Amino acid sequence: MVPLAHAAVLKNYLDVSQQFNINPYYLLSNVGLNQTLLKDLKQRIPADKAIELLEKSAQLSGCEMFGLHMAEQRQLSDFGELSLLLSYQETLRDALQVIVRYRNLINNALEIYIEEVNNTVIIRLEVISGSSAYSRQAIELALGITHRFCAALLFQKWHPLSVHFTHDAPHDQSVHQRIFGCSLEFGSEFNGIVCTAAELNKANPHANIAMANHAQRYLDIDILQHKNESSIIFEIRKSIYLLLPMGRATINQIAQTHGMNVRTLQRRLEASQTSFSDLINDVRRSLVLRYLKNINYSLAQVSDILGYSMPSSFTRWFISQFSMTPTTWRSVNKNALDQ
Structure with a gap:
C-alpha cells in the first residue's frame, strides 16, 4: 500500500x-506534490512524498533541524477534527491513547x-515510509509535534525526563534544547519521549466526557470510511519496527x-502471500543498517537489538x-560513518 497522510x-x-x-x-514540484494542496490541509497525500520533501528541504537549506523548526510552530488545533476529542480527554494518558487509536487518520x-x-x-x-528509508526530518517533526501537543494539553506543565533519537546529534543542539527543554539522547536505541507516569496522569482542566463521547462518535465514522486505506501487511511491519528492539x-x-489470534494473523498474511518470518526479516534488514551506522553500538549490542541471542547467529544472518x-x-562504509 501507499502510506497516506493529511496535507x-x-x-x-x-x-x-x-x-x-x-x-x-x-x-514541492520536484517531489511530485501540487502547491495547491497546502490550501486544503485535509487532502490525503503520499507520506513518502512528504518525507522526501522534508529531507530535500533540509539538504538544500543546510539546516539539520528543518523538521524540528516546522514542529515548533504547531498547535493542538492542527490535529483537525481529532483536536476536539483530544481537548476533552481527562488526562494526558487518555489523550495519547486517542492518538494511538486514530493515528492512521492523521x-x-x-x-x-x-x-x-x-x-x-x-x-x-x-515514521515508516513505504520505502522503509529512515528520515531524520520526519522523526524530529513527529517528536516535536508530540511534545508540543503534550505541553498544550497540560498548559505548559509538561516536563518529560528525556527525548531520544536513533540518529546522531546535530552540530548545534540549541534548537532541540529550546523546544524540548530536557535531557537529549542521540544515537539511542529508539525514537521517543520518556516521562514519569505521574506526567501522564495529570488532569486536563478542560476535560468534558460528554463532549469527548460526541467527538469520538464522529471520528469513528471517519475510521469506517478510511478502513480500507490501511494494509494489514503495512500495519504489522510498523508494529515490528517498534517492538523488535524491545x-x-x-x-x-x-x-x-492487532486484536486477533495467531492463526487469524497467519491466515491473513498467507492471503497476502507473505509470512511473519518474512516481515521480521524485512524489518531487520532496514533496522540493522540504521544501528550499524551508529559507531557507538558494538556488534553484540546490534545483535541483541535485532533479537539474536548469539552474535554468531547475527553474523550468519547478515x-x-x-x-x-x-x-x-x-569498514567499507567507514568514511560515511565518520562524517
Missing part, C-alpha cells in the same frame, strides 16, 4: 522554507507505542496488538543478506 503534516512548510531562503514551490506512516515500567513511561514513535516482536505479541560480515560493512 496538514506540511502546515507552515512555506514559512519555514522562506525562513531558510529556499524555493518551496520548486521543491498519517498511515506513523506508529506509536506506549510502554510503562513501574513509574517510567516511554512513548516510542516511528524484544517483543513475537507473533503472539503482534497478533495481540552475511546471508548482504554478502559480507557486519565488521566488513562498517
Whole structure:
C-alpha cells in the first residue's frame, strides 16, 4: 500500500522554507506534490512524498533541524477534527491513547507505542515510509509535534525526563534544547519521549466526557470510511519496527496488538502471500543498517537489538543478506560513518 497522510503534516512548510531562503514551490514540484494542496490541509497525500520533501528541504537549506523548526510552530488545533476529542480527554494518558487509536487518520506512516515500567513511561514513535528509508526530518517533526501537543494539553506543565533519537546529534543542539527543554539522547536505541507516569496522569482542566463521547462518535465514522486505506501487511511491519528492539516482536505479541489470534494473523498474511518470518526479516534488514551506522553500538549490542541471542547467529544472518560480515560493512562504509 501507499502510506497516506493529511496535507496538514506540511502546515507552515512555506514559512519555514522562506525562513531558510529556499524555493518551496520548486521543491514541492520536484517531489511530485501540487502547491495547491497546502490550501486544503485535509487532502490525503503520499507520506513518502512528504518525507522526501522534508529531507530535500533540509539538504538544500543546510539546516539539520528543518523538521524540528516546522514542529515548533504547531498547535493542538492542527490535529483537525481529532483536536476536539483530544481537548476533552481527562488526562494526558487518555489523550495519547486517542492518538494511538486514530493515528492512521492523521498519517498511515506513523506508529506509536506506549510502554510503562513501574513509574517510567516511554512513548516510542516511528515514521515508516513505504520505502522503509529512515528520515531524520520526519522523526524530529513527529517528536516535536508530540511534545508540543503534550505541553498544550497540560498548559505548559509538561516536563518529560528525556527525548531520544536513533540518529546522531546535530552540530548545534540549541534548537532541540529550546523546544524540548530536557535531557537529549542521540544515537539511542529508539525514537521517543520518556516521562514519569505521574506526567501522564495529570488532569486536563478542560476535560468534558460528554463532549469527548460526541467527538469520538464522529471520528469513528471517519475510521469506517478510511478502513480500507490501511494494509494489514503495512500495519504489522510498523508494529515490528517498534517492538523488535524491545524484544517483543513475537507473533503472539503482534497478533495481540492487532486484536486477533495467531492463526487469524497467519491466515491473513498467507492471503497476502507473505509470512511473519518474512516481515521480521524485512524489518531487520532496514533496522540493522540504521544501528550499524551508529559507531557507538558494538556488534553484540546490534545483535541483541535485532533479537539474536548469539552474535554468531547475527553474523550468519547478515552475511546471508548482504554478502559480507557486519565488521566488513562498517569498514567499507567507514568514511560515511565518520562524517
